[in-house]
Amino acid sequence: MACIKTLLCVGACMTAWSMTTGDTSVPKAQNVHWTSLDFQTILKWTVEESEHTYTVLYSEKNHDNWMDVDHCSRTSETECDLTRELEASDKNYEADIRADSEHLLDEFGSDYDFPHTYAPMFNPYKESNISALEFSLTDVDEGTVILNITHPLTSISEGGKQQTIKDILKNDLKYKISYYKSGSTGKKKKIVDSSSAEVSGLDAGQSYCFMVAAFIPSRPKATQQGAWSTLQCRQGDTHFTQDLSLGAWVGIIFILITVIIVFITATILCCRRNHKRHKNIQTAQSSAPI
Numbered sequence: 655m656a657c658i659k660t661l662l663c664v665g666a667c668m669t670a671w672s673m674t675t676g677d678t679s680v681p682k683a684q685n686v687h688w689t690s691l692d693f694q695t696i697l698k699w700t701v702e703e704s705e706h707t708y709t710v711l712y713s714e715k716n717h718d719n720w721m722d723v724d725h726c727s728r729t730s731e732t733e734c735d736l737t738r739e740l741e742a743s744d745k746n747y748e749a750d751i752r753a754d755s756e757h758l759l760d761e762f763g764s765d766y767d768f769p770h771t772y773a774p775m776f777n778p779y780k781e782s783n784i785s786a787l788e789f790s791l792t793d794v795d796e797g798t799v800i801l802n803i804t805h806p807l808t809s810i811s812e813g814g815k816q817q818t819i820k821d822i823l824k825n826d827l828k829y830k831i832s833y834y835k836s837g838s839t840g841k842k843k844k845i846v847d848s849s850s851a852e853v854s855g856l857d858a859g860q861s862y863c864f865m866v867a868a869f870i871p872s873r874p875k876a877t878q879q880g881a882w883s884t885l886q887c888r889q890g891d892t893h894f895t896q897d898l899s900l901g902a903w904v905g906i907i908f909i910l911i912t913v914i915i916v917f918i919t920a921t922i923l924c925c926r927r928n929h930k931r932h933k934n935i936q937t938a939q940s941s942a943p944i
């Protein structure tokens with residue numbers, strides 16, 4: 655009899671336990687993914703119900719040294735900026751998004767395996783996207799130009815100085831230059847080491863257009879190239895007349911005719927007045943008593 659009682663009790667307890675855990679089950683974070691631009695790295699996820707909070711942990715891959723992110727503990731946001739934590743080091747990181755539940759914590763303590771979702775492995779140094787570069791274009795001679803490339807700033811500071819992508823990628827950073835002659839469809843590509851890049855062998859007097867992008871050959875193919883810059887063109891020394899449209903010609907002729915008419919009218923008026931004044935002076939002189 656005692657035995658049956660115990661069994662019943664165990665059964666009841668188990669039902670109660672499964673009911674409570676059922677009630678308190680917290681939905682896991684979903685669609686966990688990284689976005690990273692110029693080494694600003696953000697972990698994002700989605701949630702089914704917004705009343706829960708989540709805590710983000712991260713570790714270097716295979717080190718199993720899970721650390722909290724101060725500003726992403728019990729957060730009700732669905733993203734966490736890990737720029738400061740991961741810096742831009744060439745390391746593989748993992749992150750874990752743990753669903754918070756007071757109830758589970760009270761009942762099972764912090765060692766409990768909370769509902770959680772691992773983020774895919776991420777290496778900011780190798781996988782962060784690089785935004786478009788800016789550059790200036792200077793003619794050296796008829797066949798040569800220099801592109802002076804400037805680097806985008808990152809949100810990482812070191813010693814109070816905001817770092818550029820060059821400060822982080824150092825000698826791994828190269829530049830891809832794409833250029834073409836105006837009116838031709840063939841594009842030429844060139845990869846250079848220096849941010850002050852010379853492009854020579856251009857046809858004299860022709861106009862050319864240039865674009866640049868960051869290029870990091872040491873990275874996996876998919877993330878080697880940054881965004882293309884805007885296009886910049888050098889004007890060829892085409893003759894003044896060649897490029898003018900019909901409208902421009904009509905305008906120029908109209909202005910010329912107007913100028914000529916004004917000039918002629920002004921000259922005529924001026925002459926007449928002078929003539930008249932001259933006459934007046936003469937008559938005044940002749941009528942004056944001697």
Ligand SMILES: *[C@@H]1O[C@H](CO)[C@@H](O)[C@H](O)[C@H]1NC(C)=O
Pocket residue numbers: 688689690691781782783
């Ligand atoms: C980098 O940019 C590509 C194309 O826009 C995008 O698909 C990818 O998710 C981005 N990667 C990161 C880590 O932000």
Ligand SMILES: *[C@@H]1O[C@H](CO)[C@@H](O)[C@H](O)[C@H]1NC(C)=O
Pocket residue numbers: 802803804850
């Ligand atoms: C390139 O541009 C930067 C910033 O605009 C300037 O400080 C630098 O002197 C330029 N370098 C050359 C080689 O023109």
